[in-house]
Amino acid sequence: MTNPRQRASDHLHTTGISTQNATNLAHSGSxxxxxxxxxxxxxxxxxxxxxxxxxxxxxxxxxxTACKLTGWLQSDAENKxxxxxxxxxxxxSETLNLKLIQHIIKxxxxxxxLAQQVIKTKNNKKLHIDFSISPLDxxxxxxxxxxxxxxxxxxxxxxxxxxxxxxxxxxxxxxxLQKIINTLHDSAQSQGKTYSIxxxxxxxxxxxxxxxxxxxxxxxLQLVAERIQFVIRDKDTIGRWAGEEFxxxxxxxxxxIAAIVAERLHQCIxxxxxxxxxxxxxxTASIGIASYPNDGTCPEELFCIADATLYEAKQNGRNQxxxxxxxxSSIFTVGNQLEQALQNQKIISVYQPIFDIQNGVQxxxxxxxxxxxxxxxxxxANHFIDAAVRLQLIHRIDDQVIRQTITRCxxxxxxxxxxxxxxxxxxxxxxxxxxxxxxxxxxxxxxFIAYGLSERKNKPLVIEIxxxxxxxxxxxxxxxxxxxxxxxxxxxxDDFGSGYSSLTYLADLPISYLKFDGALIKRxxxxxxxxxxxxxxxxxAESLDLITIAEHIEDQATLDVxxxxxxxxxxxxxxxxxxx
Ligand code: C2E
Ligand code: MG
Ligand code: MG
Numbered sequence: 001m002t003n004p005r006q007r008a009s010d011h012l013h014t015t016g017i018s019t020q021n022a023t024n025l026a027h028s029g030s031x032x033x034x035x036x037x038x039x040x041x042x043x044x045x046x047x048x049x050x051x052x053x054x055x056x057x058x059x060x061x062x063x064x065t066a067c068k069l070t071g072w073l074q075s076d077a078e079n080k081x082x083x084x085x086x087x088x089x090x091x092x093s094e095t096l097n098l099k100l101i102q103h104i105i106k107x108x109x110x111x112x113x114l115a116q117q118v119i120k121t122k123n124n125k126k127l128h129i130d131f132s133i134s135p136l137d138x139x140x141x142x143x144x145x146x147x148x149x150x151x152x153x154x155x156x157x158x159x160x161x162x163x164x165x166x167x168x169x170x171x172x173x174x175x176x177l178q179k180i181i182n183t184l185h186d187s188a189q190s191q192g193k194t195y196s197i198x199x200x201x202x203x204x205x206x207x208x209x210x211x212x213x214x215x216x217x218x219x220x221l222q223l224v225a226e227r228i229q230f231v232i233r234d235k236d237t238i239g240r241w242a243g244e245e246f247x248x249x250x251x252x253x254x255x256x257i258a259a260i261v262a263e264r265l266h267q268c269i270x271x272x273x274x275x276x277x278x279x280x281x282x283x284t285a286s287i288g289i290a291s292y293p294n295d296g297t298c299p300e301e302l303f304c305i306a307d308a309t310l311y312e313a314k315q316n317g318r319n320q321x322x323x324x325x326x327x328x329s330s331i332f333t334v335g336n337q338l339e340q341a342l343q344n345q346k347i348i349s350v351y352q353p354i355f356d357i358q359n360g361v362q363x364x365x366x367x368x369x370x371x372x373x374x375x376x377x378x379x380x381a382n383h384f385i386d387a388a389v390r391l392q393l394i395h396r397i398d399d400q401v402i403r404q405t406i407t408r409c410x411x412x413x414x415x416x417x418x419x420x421x422x423x424x425x426x427x428x429x430x431x432x433x434x435x436x437x438x439x440x441x442x443x444x445x446x447x448f449i450a451y452g453l454s455e456r457k458n459k460p461l462v463i464e465i466x467x468x469x470x471x472x473x474x475x476x477x478x479x480x481x482x483x484x485x486x487x488x489x490x491x492x493x494d495d496f497g498s499g500y501s502s503l504t505y506l507a508d509l510p511i512s513y514l515k516f517d518g519a520l521i522k523r524x525x526x527x528x529x530x531x532x533x534x535x536x537x538x539x540x541a542e543s544l545d546l547i548t549i550a551e552h553i554e555d556q557a558t559l560d561v562x563x564x565x566x567x568x569x570x571x572x573x574x575x576x577x578x579x580x
Pocket of ligand 3: 494495515517518551
């Protein structure tokens with residue numbers, strides 16, 4: 001794919017004018033020195049309008065086609081601010097502006113993509129154009145444009161620029177990246193070639209926005225976009241995938257080449273600080289790699305693997321490059337197994353008792369998902385939950401497990417066995433599906449009526465959310481959880497201590513239970529620091545009237561320490577394994 005920079009330079013070459021000559025022309029036509037050479041004597045008439053603009057925004061040369069199209073005489077147009085010649089029409093989307101031109105001159109390597117714009121000619125007629133902007137040197141940019149058929153610009157055809165490019169960084173946007181990778185995939189597949197994608201995420205970028213404000217955050221993204229363009233190969237494409245995530249598409253790159261480019265990208269962010277508004281800002285990045293055909297057979301599978309490897313890089317402490325090493329490819333094997341299990345009602349629930357740590361009496365239980373194999377063996381959730389999240393199947397698992405838990409609540413209560421809380425894990429994917437939640441509540445209401453529990457305001461159902469699931473937007477989380485609270489469910493934070501910002505969640509959400517991260521609990525009897533951390537969180541939880549639950553209690557020593565620290569409840573293999 002040629003980019004507009006390539007096109008602009010090709011254009012000059014095909015007309016016999018080297019970029020250097022054109023640069024000289026541009027120089028000689030700076031606003032300080034009136035043009036010694038009439039550009040139209042030198043530049044032949046192109047099919048396109050061609051206009052040179054200096055960094056003050058003044059026109060230093062204009063060709064005949066541009067004059068014809070805009071209705072201006074060359075002598076009138078030269079040295080005028082370009083906005084006088086390229087007057088924006090009322091229905092313009094304001095793509096073509098001085099800021100963009102200056103940005104392109106300053107960066108020297110960022111080329112405006114082909115974009116559309118409505119301008120007014122000298123005679124006040126509307127002119128629909130598409131244009132590209134290329135830097136010639138540190139002082140000048142060239143706008144190339146031509147008239148568009150009107151029907152291309154009516155409201156049913158969104159502007160190409162908006163459709164394909166990110167307005168902040170001027171890189172390809174997600175939509176364009178998807179198209180590029182689909183085209184690349186088709187040709188790689190038919191020619192038996194390889195290619196790779198890199199997903200780059202700036203670490204802790206939210207903190208930058210919080211600390212310096214969103215304007216600085218935006219400027220920083222622009223600087224990052226400029227910097228990473230330097231280190232990729234000419235044939236590579238880099239674009240903005242989402243927020244602070246960039247996607248790099250590398251044609252003809254096998255895993256080894258992809259790893260080299262990824263390392264270069266990683267270093268270009270980490271090695272040098274960014275200078276912005278008299279500040280030095282240090283950034284790091286995490287990068288996930290996926291290669292065709294090693295990691296997947298189609299772009300969707302590669303996105304999935306790139307996302308998974310990036311996620312793993314983040315989990316392993318950020319600031320690193322990570323590739324699948326073949327391991328994550330098993331996602332698709334697990335995915336197939338999951339699909340089958342979902343279709344054949346083979347997702348089943350097991351229940352792990354939760355005890356009062358002080359007296360050892362069972363006081364609650366947690367439901368955990370399992371896949372039941374044909375031979376009756378059960379596959380533990382930690383073997384398939386990650387794959388389920390990546391393949392967007394997790395909401396279907398949650399749906400089945402919650403229904404089973406609701407029925408279990410009712411049967412237990414009806415047997416007069418117990419009315420204790422039943423804990424169930426819920427994913428963010430499930431929380432974001434109101435239609436599923438509504439169905440669940442309809443189902444729960446019927447079940448509670450059938451078992452005579454409908455009168456109870458507080459339902460014996462506790463929703464467990466992990467810190468990872470609680471994304472950054474606390475207001476969104478509150479909204480997502482509201483229907484559950486309204487229904488009478490309680491909330492628990494699972495794996496507390498394994499993520500970030502947990503304290504904010506405690507302050508802002510109506511949490512009733514706090515479950516300590518199992519990895520921390522395993523160390524509590526053996527490491528003084530772990531013990532101090534649990535002790536500190538326990539005190540905090542007590543002051544907030546939260547019930548604390550320790551997971552992964554595997555021996556007597558751990559149980560004794562937790563009892564001493566005053567942790568309320570516990571679960572673990574030492575007391576009882578999850579069972580049907
Ligand atoms: P979790 O909710 O923190 O569940 C505790 C995990 O620790 C369970 O693993 C449980 O079997 C295991 N466990 C219990 N006692 C011990 C112990 O003494 N030592 C050790 N090492 N492990 C113990 P499991 O069932 O494999 O689940 C793993 C994770 O998968 C869960 O962690 C939960 O985050 C997720 N999960 C499980 N079921 C579901 C589900 O239905 N929906 C969703 N969204 N996530 C689920
Ligand atoms: Mg849990
Ligand atoms: Mg847990």
